[in-house]
Amino acid sequence: GDQVKQSPSALSLQEGTNSALRCNFSIATTTVQWFLQNPRGSLMNLFYLVPGTKENGRLKSTFNSKESYSTLHIRDAQLEDSGTYFCAAEADNNNAPRFGAGTKLTVKP
Amino acid sequence: AQTIHQWPVAEIKAVGSPLSLGCTIKGKSSPNLYWYWQATGGTLQQLFYSITVGQVESVVQLNLSASRPxxxxxxxxxxxxxxxxxxxxxxxxxxxxxxxTLYFGAGTRLSVL
Structure with missing residues (x-):
């Protein structure tokens, strides 16, 4: 089954609204990374997390290792936030972070 | 500052032909290096990783090989x-x-016909 499960798979938002994306892990996860992939395929790092919370502008992410999930909150969504968001889990015994299936976000004016 | 360069940017190849894709990292000594593959609209699938020169670990091979010369x-x-x-x-x-933190190159788009 999916070891890194992302939800929702797709999301459409009106500009200026808020939303949350989620990753659930069925593998022991030590750190989590969030990325945004643009339509050209470029992947941009958003967050690198140990258990806890980080915030950067309109984005805020939490990693709860005890309950095996991570969330990415987007506040006041803008058109440029559109793209596919991926989370990736790193475990102690795995040197290659494992990715979720992604959430395709479309922000509409 | 570290830079990562992938080549070529895109390839169109025939079934049965050979392939070689490259990746170079500048500004970081002894980096851990990774190859991922992504089907259109899909997730990123780990293929190979390397901790040091000459050593490559396979995660999923997909009839591909990797080297770190x-x-x-x-x-x-x-x-x-x-x-x-x-x-x-x-x-x-x-x-x-x-x-x-994982840092990605710009990627190579491959079409096999």
Whole structure:
């Protein structure tokens, strides 16, 4: 089954609204990374997390290792936030972070 | 500052032909290096990773091979392409120590016809 499960798979938002994306892990996860992939395929790092919370502008992410999930909150969504968001889990015994299936976000004016 | 360069940007190849994709990291010594593959609209699938020169670990092979001939170079190759090899290939490096952030190259888009 999916070891890194992302939800929702797709999301459409009106500009200026808020939303949350989620990753659930069925593998022991030590750190989590969030990325945004643009339509050209470029992947941009958003967050690198140990258990806890980080915030950067309109984005805020939490990693709860005890309950095996991570969330990415987007506040006041803008058109440029559109793209596919991926989370990736790193475990102690795995040197290659494992990715979720992604959430395709479309922000509409 | 570290830079990661992938080549070529895109390839159109025939089934059964050979393939070689390259990745170079500048500004970081002894990086961990990774190859990922992404089908159109899909997730990133781990293929190979390398901790040091000459050593490559396979995660999922997909009839591909990888080599690390130099500290700053990671090569992905096959002697015979399959239709299923089409997709987006991404090379990445990881900063070691307390912050293992993964940094990706711009990718190579491969179409096998």
């Amino acid at each position: 130099k500290d700053d170079q990671f090569i992905l190759s096959t002697e015979k392409l399959l239709l299923s090899h089409s997709g987006f290939y991404l090379c990445a490096w990881m900063r070691g120590g307390s912050q293992n």
